[in-house]
Amino acid sequence: EVHLAESGGGLVQPGGSLRLSCAASGFTFRNYWMTWVRQAPGRGLEWVANMKQEGSEEHYVESLRGRFTVSRDNAKNSLYLQIDSLRAEDTAVYYCARGVTILGRVRYFDYWGQGALVTVSS
C-alpha cells in the first residue's frame, strides 16, 4: 500500500528556517516524480514544487523560488522541502504527493500524505 508521511512541521519565528520531510513506502520511490503542495488555513491548494525521479530536474512556483528548495534521497525513500526566510504567509499545511507522468511530464498527483502544519509566528 502506498503511504506518504510528512514530518518536520511546527511553530517557527518569522525569518527562520525549516526542513520538511516526506517518508515514502509501498512503491518504488526512485521511479516517480514527487511534489509539494501547500494549503493555508481555510484556503485552497497551492502547488509549490516538483522534483524528477533522479533529482535532475525541479520546478517551483516562481514566487517561492529562492526561499524554497526541494530535494530527495532515493536511498532513503524520502523527499524534502527546505524553507528559508519564513514569512507569516507561509503558514500552511504542506503535503507531499506522488506524481503521475504522462507524455514524459508529471501532470497529476495520485497519492498524498496527511500533511505537516507549519505555523510562522512570533
Added chain:
Amino acid sequence: DIQMTQSPSSVSASVGDRVTITCRASQGISSWLAWYQQKPGKGPRLLIFAAYTLQSGVPSRFRGSGFGTEFTLTISSLQPEDFATYYCQQANSFPYTFGQGTKVEIK
C-alpha cells in the same frame, strides 16, 4: 500563470441528488485537467485526470467532461461519503494551479 475558476463555491444537496461543478481556465489547457476530493484533515484524493479518465477505485458516479477552457465534474447520485470539497487542477503548464474549491454540503 493560468487561473482556474470554479463555480459554485458551495452547493447544498441531498443524498441521491445530481451535482455539477464547473471549472474554467483563463486560457486553453486542452484536456490537461484533474479533479480532486478533499475531506477535513485529509490530503486530497485524485478522482479524475485528463479531463474525463476515472482514477482506479473511484466510483462510476463521478464523471468528468470538457476541453479547452471549460470543464465539468458531475456526481450522478450523491452519496453520504461524497460530502467534501472538490478542486480542479490544470496540468498544461507550470506553475500548476488549482481552482479555489467547491464545498458540497448536506442540505
